[in-house]
Amino acid sequence: DPKIIQKPKYLVAVTGSEKILICEQYLGHNAMYWYRQSAKKPLEFMFSYSYQKLMDNQTASSRFQPQSSKKNHLDLQITALKPDDSATYFCASSQDLGGRAETLYFGSGTRLTVL
């Protein structure tokens, strides 16, 4: 059974709309992340959370807003969607987020297409 569940697997949206990408992890990890993979760029770090607290944000646009309702949930809300937002968004988790780099475990991704 997958330990990190991302929903939906595929998502099609129109420009200007808003979508929420869901992520739940069942690894008992304390840290969660969002990464993005597009056709033009390699996997890019977006956000990191530890115990539901935002630790790092490398996303320039405020249109991307992570939401953590529970320790094992980290959703990603994207507003005012643009075609350039088309990418596969990966949720990941690690045991902790500390000084020693932890191994990341990735979900299967949500492929977002913005028309």
Next chain:
Amino acid sequence: AQKVTQTQTSISVMEKTTVTMDCVYETQDSSYFLFWYKQTASGEIVFLIRQDSYKKENATVGHYSLNFQKPKSSIGLIITATQIEDSAVYFCAMSPLSGSFNKLTFGAGTRLAVCP
């Protein structure tokens, strides 16, 4: 800022042979962590192996091993006795020692095709 470069876009090998995938990196940090991940055809990203920069011994896990050459800022992935199921895209990544919040910097990836 850190940078990771994988110059090999794709590699094709015969089954049961050994393949090496290259990766060079740039960093201002004296200590850091290096990782290799594999992305399967289904899109799943799986951790393979890691090297802590302060360790001199090359990491080995199963049929994966690393060729870590710190003076050259190089971390090659070696897969021995390749299998068809090793066909995937392989990503090199790095993270600083501290204050990183596990912010991995990834390379562009090398696509490996293992042929029967």
